[in-house]
Amino acid sequence: MRLNPAIAVDNLVKRYGAVQALDGLSFHVEHGSTCALLGGNGAGKTTTLAILLGVLLPSSGSVRVLGEDMVRSRYRVLPRMNFTSPYVDLPKKLTVRENLVVFSHLYGLKQIRRRIAELAEQFEFAALLDRYYGTLSAGQRTRVSVAKALLNRPEVLLLDEPTASLDPDISDRIRTHLLDYQKQSGATLFLASHNMVEVERICHQVLMMKAGAIVDRGSPRQLIARYGRSSMEEVFLDVARAGPGKAVLAAGAAPR
Amino acid sequence: MSGSLQRIYGMVLRHVYLWRRSWVRVLETAYWPTMNMVLWGFVAKFFAGNSSVVAQVPALLVTGLLLWEVLFRGQLAFALAFLEELYSRNLGHLFVSPLRPVELIASMVAVSFLRTCVGVGVAVGLAIALYAASIFDLGLPLVAYFANLLVTGWAVGLMVAALVMRYGLAAENLAWGVIFIIAPISGIYYPVSVLPGWLQNVARCLPTSYVFEGMRGVLLEGRFKWDLLFGAVALNAVYVALGAGIFYAAFRGARQRGALLQMGE
Numbered sequence: 338m339r340l341n342p343a344i345a346v347d348n349l350v351k352r353y354g355a356v357q358a359l360d361g362l363s364f365h366v367e368h369g370s371t372c373a374l375l376g377g378n379g380a381g382k383t384t385t386l387a388i389l390l391g392v393l394l395p396s397s398g399s400v401r402v403l404g405e406d407m408v409r410s411r412y413r414v415l416p417r418m419n420f421t422s423p424y425v426d427l428p429k430k431l432t433v434r435e436n437l438v439v440f441s442h443l444y445g446l447k448q449i450r451r452r453i454a455e456l457a458e459q460f461e462f463a464a465l466l467d468r469y470y471g472t473l474s475a476g477q478r479t480r481v482s483v484a485k486a487l488l489n490r491p492e493v494l495l496l497d498e499p500t501a502s503l504d505p506d507i508s509d510r511i512r513t514h515l516l517d518y519q520k521q522s523g524a525t526l527f528l529a530s531h532n533m534v535e536v537e538r539i540c541h542q543v544l545m546m547k548a549g550a551i552v553d554r555g556s557p558r559q560l561i562a563r564y565g566r567s568s569m570e571e572v573f574l575d576v577a578r579a580g581p582g583k584a585v586l587a588a589g590a591a592p593r
Numbered sequence: 594m595s596g597s598l599q600r601i602y603g604m605v606l607r608h609v610y611l612w613r614r615s616w617v618r619v620l621e622t623a624y625w626p627t628m629n630m631v632l633w634g635f636v637a638k639f640f641a642g643n644s645s646v647v648a649q650v651p652a653l654l655v656t657g658l659l660l661w662e663v664l665f666r667g668q669l670a671f672a673l674a675f676l677e678e679l680y681s682r683n684l685g686h687l688f689v690s691p692l693r694p695v696e697l698i699a700s701m702v703a704v705s706f707l708r709t710c711v712g713v714g715v716a717v718g719l720a721i722a723l724y725a726a727s728i729f730d731l732g733l734p735l736v737a738y739f740a741n742l743l744v745t746g747w748a749v750g751l752m753v754a755a756l757v758m759r760y761g762l763a764a765e766n767l768a769w770g771v772i773f774i775i776a777p778i779s780g781i782y783y784p785v786s787v788l789p790g791w792l793q794n795v796a797r798c799l800p801t802s803y804v805f806e807g808m809r810g811v812l813l814e815g816r817f818k819w820d821l822l823f824g825a826v827a828l829n830a831v832y833v834a835l836g837a838g839i840f841y842a843a844f845r846g847a848r849q850r851g852a853l854l855q856m857g858e
Contacts, residue, residue, distance in 0.1 A: 393851040425685035442603025
């Protein structure tokens with residue numbers, strides 16, 4: 338039995354000069370669950386993701402992923418994690434296969450050819466393997482990028498808006514792949530998203546962020562019930578348009 | 594293959610993939626060393642044919658030029674290997690992978706070595722064919738000079754990569770030009786003794802001046818001066834430590850600012 342949560346964040350603070358990007362964030366994500374970070378632009382989602390990945394140092398507080406401190410010992414856990422974002426590219430002048438081979442080496446894979454073939458079949462891009470990454474459509478790039486994130490069969494997968502700018506069909510396929518992967522591997526998924534349908538469909542827990550703080554949390558069903566709404570989109574709007582910062586819960590803005 | 598070696602191999606492979614299908618990149622690697630060597634080689638040959646005093650100029654000039662190209666190409670290839678990740682907006686993926694900064698540096702060193710060998714190798718071959726001026730006349734000392742100049746290039750490349758990490762692609766031009774600051778005081782084509790006194794003192798702080806003085810010692814006097822080699826090695830150790838320190842400080846600064854995920858065009 339695993340005693341520690343997959344992700345444990347305690348009293349996390351990040352300041353950029355006078356700007357307070359994160360204001361005492363605390364949350365835990367259990368093994369094998371899916372957690373979404375929701376919030377408007379500038380709420381602190383990307384900052385939180387970057388700290389979870391260890392590429393941004395917090396001003397104070399602690400972040401542990403799979404029991405390891407991401408500030409001091411991130412290299413112990415990075416081989417067991419992965420990340421994908423439409424805002425971070427893969428080299429465009431390499432083919433899909435070359436990109437996946439390079440990252441397979443970075444993650445220390447042994448049977449590289451077999452793993453790439455598995456993912457290409459699963460994500461339906463076998464025909465694209467020898468095409469330059471830069472010539473792919475947005476949907477094809479996302480599939481390759483998610484496949485790259487699954488190369489090392491991560492125990493914790495961090496996703497920054499995994500279906501941003503994709504059509505509903507491709508978005509649905511990506512979500513299905515992620516859920517299948519989670520079912521097979523028991524991995525923990527943590528995503529920042531603006532796609533409320535996605536959040537409702539795949540997340541066990543939602544953290545609502547505003548101005549660098551968590552202003553509400555719960556399962557999508559709990560949040561929808563608490564705010565007396567019919568969808569997460571309406572909940573999101575209630576939170577986004579309520580008063581500043583942490584006032585949402587305290588002021589009892591919901592339910593309506 | 595151990596984890597660390599496999600990651601370095603992966604990063605080298607990334608650049609080899611890029612070169613093997615792009616003849617433009619390969620051509621670019623060899624183009625300037627070859628052009629410089631051809632131009633200066635003929636100039637030197639002209640002088641040599643018109644004065645017995647300067648009969649040794651072709652060997653000195655061509656050898657100096659080729660060794661300078663080792664330094665310049667080594668530094669440039671190192672810095673370009675880093676810039677390539679910014680051009681492709683790939684640094685975010687690299688820094689969230691298990692690739693450690695020291696492994697990234699090791700891969701850039703390997704890439705720089707390969708590119709320098711290709712770039713300068715073509716020019717070396719042509720120098721033999723056109724002027725019968727072979728850099729291999731230096732014999733074994735050539736290996737020591739080559740290694741020292743490459744190491745100096747990597748130390749400067751580390752500093753350039755650090756500045757790019759700090760200031761983004763606005764600092765890109767440094768990769769192309771910064772090394773030329775030390776060209777006039779490195780004694781590539783003339784002895785350091787022709788410099789004004791205070792500049793000679795500056796030159797003594799550069800490993801390159803020891804290498805080029807050593808080169809002249811071998812070509813003119815047929816003597817390998819160990820003291821010059823030790824001077825170059827000691828100074829290189831200082832500059833590499835300094836370069837690595839600046840690189841790590843810039844990396845930590847980028848982690849403080851959150852610049853690693855967004856860094857790119």
